[in-house]
Amino acid sequence: MREPQEYAAIILAGSRILDPSQGMDGSGALLIVDGRIAAIGSEQDVEAKLSELDIGPEQRMTLRQPAGSVIAPGFVDLHAHLRQPGFEAKETIATGAEAAARGGFTTICCMPNTQPVIDSRATLEYVLRAAENAPVRIGPIAAISKGEDGHELSEMVELAQAGVVAFSDDGRPVASSKLMRSALEYAAPLGLPVVEHCQDEDLVGGGVMHEGQISTLLGLKGWPAEGEEVMLARDLALVRLTGAKYHAAHLSTAGAVELVRQAKREGLPVTAEVTPHHLLLTDAWVAGERTGPLADALAEIGVPVLPGERYDTDTKVNPPLRTAKDCAALLAGLRDGTIDAIATDHAPHTLTDKACEYGEAAFGISGLETALASLLALVHVERLDLATLVAALTVRPARAWNLDAGTLKVGAHADITVFDPNEAWVVDPARFASKGKNTPLTGLTLHGRVRQTWLGGKLVYAAGN
Ligand SMILES: [Zn+2]
Incomplete structure (x- = not known):
């Protein structure tokens, strides 16, 4: 049998097309020619165009897609750690890209906290070369400071010319206000966002989980919500001073959502993202008590959620899982547009990085392959509508960073995700394409599965193959 991409024209038909970039939600078809969308609309219109x-x-x-499936623009992830160069035991660009394709992503932006750090043209070109034949588009983010050590700016202008999509020292914050001001001043004329991992290190110290009742109960060092909010407030003052584009990574607290809401109201050029785990899980998971939006949603649709283990290091993430009140504020922020994008903060680690005491374990969750299904739990119980979810995974992140992605408009790259929102499956990290098996969702039954991922008109992933 010929591969679909060997045909000059491919029609995807027979399902619901959901493209928030053009307000489209209904049954229809689309036509792919030369790797791009050549027509989209009713099946009749698409056939007419082909003729x-x-x-x-x-x-x-x-x-023809099975009934009930949804055709959407390929998902866009503004925040993934691909670990190469330097930490290939955790992930490589190839395995991370494969995991992304399986998760329905077609564009991912990778963080520069590799070894060496992506702070020079040479390392950037190495990453771009390694990404050339990947099944997804990879947009590298360059470091703000050389070596991410917070002292001296990287060659931001040269890195921008060589094709980075943003700047960030993610993994750590830019502690120096003076350096942050300079970074914003350099980035402004380049039109690229400066992305902050908001964490006041003096305040957070060696915190390993959210500071609150549960950290006290478990005897673990707390990471207070204010550690995020203090840094975000400082940055917003510097954005007001410089007028530069600023993006807050992985918001986790109700107070941070409110700060971004006020900043947007004021007209500051600020965007923000939230991860699936901060929307869905609470700090109670660290104590083995699985409460919060995901557990509530699964219970409502009749899926049993058994208690987990205390001190499960797969719940250790930075910023930490917070309270149900924070989850609710993040969801409200996503719904009202305060939060632009859902980003995975895919942070794969080896088993040994996590097989140790809670305080010693690495921070992070391997998230690319569970993002869609975990988020769909909110849709199944009507806390979030599917169009908003798809927008937060497609057009909203693309617009936030001005990326050529996230739409099925005629002329756009044929980057497409086809998913069945209802198919049930059990999370088994042994089956992940990612080398990172670190997820707190192991063993849970989720509903919603990517069936196909297309990149530039090529079928790069098909479920069951
Ligand atoms: Zn971060």
């Missing part, structure tokens, strides 16, 4: 083209019947293919 205008000089493409013989043997060069055309129609792929």
Whole structure:
């Protein structure tokens, strides 16, 4: 059998098309020619468009999707750690990209906290070369400071010319206000966002989980909500001073959501993201008590959620899982547009990085392959509508960073995700394409599965193959 991409024209038909970039939500079809969207709309319109083209019947293919499936723009992730160069035991660009394709992502932006750090043209070019044949588009983020050590700015202008999509010292904050001001001043004329991991290190110290009742109960060092909010407030003052584009990574507290809401109201050029785990899980998971939005949603649809283990190091993430009140504020922020994007903060680690005492374990969750299904739990219980979810995974992140992605408009790259929002499956990290098996969701039954991922008109992932 010929591969779909061997045909000159491919029609995807028979399912719901959901493209928030053009307010489209209904049954329809789309036509792919030369790796781009050539037509989208009713099946009749798409057939009519095809008949205008000089493409013989043997060069055309129609792929009818099973009833109930959804065709959406390929997902865009503004925050992933691919670990290469330097930490290839945790992940490589190839395995991370494969995990992304399986998760329905077609564009991912990778953080520079590798070894060496992406702070020079040479390292950037190495990453771009390694990403060339990946099944997803990879937009590298360059470091703000050389070596991410917070002292001296990287060659921001040169790195921008060489194709980075943003600047960040993610993994750590930019502690110096003076350096942050300079970074914003350099980034402003380049039109690229400065992305902050908001964490006041003096205040957070060696905190390993949210500071509150549960950290006291467990005897673990706390990471207070104010540690995020103090840094975000400082940054917003510097954005007001410089007028530069600023993006707050992985918001985790109700107070941070309110700060971004006020900043947007004021007209500051600020955008923000939230991760699936901060929307869905609470600090109680660290104590083995699985409460919060995901557990509530699963219980409501009749999926049993058994207690977890106390001190499960797969719940250790930075910023930490917070309270149900914070989850509710993050969801409200996502719904009202205060928070632009859902980003995975995919942070793969080896088993040994996590097989130790809670305080010693590495921070992070391997998230690319569970993002969609975990988030769909909120849709199944009507806390979030599917169009908002898809927008937060497609057009909203693309617009936030001005990326050529996140839409099925005619002329756009044919980067497409087809998913079944209802298919049930059990999370088994042994089956992940990612080398990172570190997820607190192991063994849970989730509903929603990516069936196909297309990149530039090529089928790069098909479930079951
Ligand atoms: Zn971070």
